[in-house]
Amino acid sequence: MRVFMTGHEGYIGSVMAPLFIQAGHEVIGLDTGYFAQCTLVPPALEIPTIRKDLRSVELSDLKGCDAVVHLAALSNDPIGNLNTQWTEEINFQGSVRLAELAKAAGIRRFLFSSSCIMYGMSATAVVTEESPLDPKTDYASSKVKAERAIAQLADKGFSPTFLRNGTVYGVSPRMRFDTVLNNLVGAAVTTGTVSLHGDGSPWRPVAHIEDISRAFLHVVEAPIDRVHNQAFNNGENGMNHQILELAHVVADTVPGAAVECLGSPDADQRTYKTDFSKFARTFPDFRFRWNIRTGAQELYQAFKGVGLTPDDFTSQRFTRLKWLRHLLETGRLDASLRWQVEGARV
Numbered sequence: 001m002r003v004f005m006t007g008h009e010g011y012i013g014s015v016m017a018p019l020f021i022q023a024g025h026e027v028i029g030l031d032t033g034y035f036a037q038c039t040l041v042p043p044a045l046e047i048p049t050i051r052k053d054l055r056s057v058e059l060s061d062l063k064g065c066d067a068v069v070h071l072a073a074l075s076n077d078p079i080g081n082l083n084t085q086w087t088e089e090i091n092f093q094g095s096v097r098l099a100e101l102a103k104a105a106g107i108r109r110f111l112f113s114s115s116c117i118m119y120g121m122s123a124t125a126v127v128t129e130e131s132p133l134d135p136k137t138d139y140a141s142s143k144v145k146a147e148r149a150i151a152q153l154a155d156k157g158f159s160p161t162f163l164r165n166g167t168v169y170g171v172s173p174r175m176r177f178d179t180v181l182n183n184l185v186g187a188a189v190t191t192g193t194v195s196l197h198g199d200g201s202p203w204r205p206v207a208h209i210e211d212i213s214r215a216f217l218h219v220v221e222a223p224i225d226r227v228h229n230q231a232f233n234n235g236e237n238g239m240n241h242q243i244l245e246l247a248h249v250v251a252d253t254v255p256g257a258a259v260e261c262l263g264s265p266d267a268d269q270r271t272y273k274t275d276f277s278k279f280a281r282t283f284p285d286f287r288f289r290w291n292i293r294t295g296a297q298e299l300y301q302a303f304k305g306v307g308l309t310p311d312d313f314t315s316q317r318f319t320r321l322k323w324l325r326h327l328l329e330t331g332r333l334d335a336s337l338r339w340q341v342e343g344a345r346v
């Protein structure tokens with residue numbers, strides 16, 4: 001297939017795009033390149049790239065493609081708080097417009113990278129795809145609105161699929177340290193302490209970046225009647241963990257590291273457990289290969305391998321919100337989060 005992949009120069013896309021190519025597909029990437037330079041290690045492959053803002057995508061960009069994998073988004077909750085309008089324009093309106101264009105271009109398969117965060121903070125129950133959505137942030141709302149609007153476009157010629165990911169961990173050329181397990185291992189390696197802001201009690205579904213990418217690949221290749229206009233929690237049961245458990249796994253993995261619970265009252269208290277049975281029922285042949293122990297070990301070895309320093313770990317290049325703020329403050333991005341001048345991303 002010729003796959004049109006947006007956001008292929010982000011944390012997940014930098015792993016997913018090469019994986020699709022290794023599986024025999026052609027990938028055309030579209031990315032404005034906010035994080036193009038934010039590499040921890042060089043990207044594995046050069047991907048043919050349309051250097052464009054999602055908000056400016058045109059029908060002609062999609063010509064000749066067989067599937068769309070839509071990853072591009074402002075992807076951190078606090079970014080939604082930075083400017084609600086950007087999240088609305090990019091994550092919601094931009095996604096719906098891309099789906100409309102894909103449909104107009106006759107592209108049937110459309111995979112939307114969604115998030116389990118849309119279930120809100122329900123501590124009481126395990127959430128399935130049928131559970132009520134209760135978005136608590138602009139980011140989460142943008143995913144709910146985009147899913148609903150794109151689902152309306154489904155017909156016999158257009159089959160969107162919504163893959164709701166947990167929090168992703170694992171090594172990527174364009175690393176993020178603002179997601180939980182990556183952050184804990186990075187802290188342990190560079191400071192010797194796994195420091196938890198709160199008491200570590202909240203639950204999170206967490207999934208490895210390669211498993212998530214392989215799952216997207218599996219879905220893009222699946223019989224269309226199985227995935228037509230369906231939402232899936234992307235993972236398997238057993239991927240829900242309390243933050244404290246993650247911290248202890250990290251302390252076991254990184255020699256000499258100790259867990260510290262600060263118990264701060266303003267800590268992020270979002271907590272949810274996700275049911276992944278639908279994914280297992282629908283794709284019985286698919287296996288998720290990673291768990292938090294193998295994932296923490298991989299991160300530890302990679303950070304040791306590159307000689308990760310405290311400066312790297314706290315660098316604005318690996319925290320999405322900090323880097324966008326930096327691009328705004330240095331005048332490279334304008335007030336609409338577009339590049340001031342072409343080439344400013346370098």
Ligand SMILES: NC(=O)c1ccc[n+]([C@@H]2O[C@H](COP(=O)([O-])OP(=O)(O)OC[C@H]3O[C@@H](n4cnc5c(N)ncnc54)[C@H](O)[C@@H]3O)[C@@H](O)[C@H]2O)c1
Pocket residue numbers: 006007008009010011012013030031032033034035036052053054055070071072073074075090113114115116164165166167168169176179320
């Ligand atoms: N990382 C996670 O834990 C996680 C969890 C659930 C869902 N997701 C979703 O998966 C997708 C990818 O996440 P990620 O962690 O790789 O994020 P990321 O921030 O690392 O990558 C997003 C990419 O999209 C691009 N992009 C953003 N706005 C754009 C625009 N207006 N025009 C063109 N390109 C634009 C960025 O340049 C970047 O390369 C996102 O949709 C995110 O919401 C991620």
